[in-house]
Amino acid sequence: MLRLSKLTDYAVVVLSRLEQDGAVVGGRVQTAPGLAISTGMAEPTVSKVLKILGQAGLVEGVRGARGGYRLARPLHAMPLAEVIVAFDGPIALTACVDGSVNACETEDHCPVRGRWDPVNDAIRHALSGITVADLSTPAGCAPMRAAASIMNLMAE
Amino acid sequence: MLRLSKLTDYAVVVLSRLEQDGAVVGGRVQTAPGLAISTGMAEPTVSKVLKILGQAGLVEGVRGARGGYRLARPLHAMPLAEVIVAFDGPIALTACVDGSVNACETEDHCPVRGRWDPVNDAIRHALSGITVADLSTPAGCAPMRAAASIMNLMAE
């Protein structure tokens, strides 16, 4: 139906892990290699996720030796929509969107112009109440080999 | 953010056009070539859209000479979600969601597993109130700079 990037899912995992590791606001930092190990994901992939999260202002990167990442905000103050936007970009309903403005000029038949906006708004509204904290499990959750599983799933 | 197939958009156009042409329940039928002309889309593409809509039970195909398509239901009784499902499949937020339950045997380790469900539900709920009729405009439709705007949004 609607597709999210896998990186978005990874991001939630990484963010959850950061919180579990105490890499929170004002806390100590966690390195990308460390997160790669604890999440079971490949290190370059974790790095990529963290870089994007950093650009989005969701995590704070500390450079240099003894550097790493920590959450820029508590997860419960981090709207899921921000994560999605960071990885998937703003709502993009393909279609009339595809260049060729001139091709569309001749078509005053198209009854759909701009009509997806209510849908987009509805989805944004639906997402507005959800934070990353709502997607991360409580403490009891053990480290995840899941990443490997996820990759297997991807393989299909 | 969230991506829909182009065909989904085409479908809304075609459905709207069918209604405009009076190809409604119990009405006359409209042919795929005819719809291609009136919508400005390529004929094979229109055919593809109509076939899928037919399989989804949203339009009724009449075979043979003088055949064509008509709406299986009024647009206001046609949830947009059904159209989306027909073209984009059920909600599939990354890996864990679609199929292959057994591949995720270590599911109790995955902090995210099943956690996207609330998101999916929220989106489904948001869409549940929207019908195709809500997306089809009355006759005098404005040209599309809106599409260009959307495109710019996407581009970033």
Next chain:
DNA sequence: TTAAACAGGACAGAAAAGGTACTATTTGCC
């Protein structure tokens, strides 16, 4: 000075989407 770690960009392989073409089947009409 060195090493650890982030930052940024670039790239090849893989997957999916988009569009098209071809064939088979059905059915109204002469």
Next chain:
DNA sequence: GGCAAATAGTACCTTTTCTGTCCTGTTTAA
């Protein structure tokens, strides 16, 4: 009965996008 129109289904090729990885540069604690 035959022809033509139109849907139904399938398969294919091209293009685009995604994914994951690598490389180089920059920063900074020890």
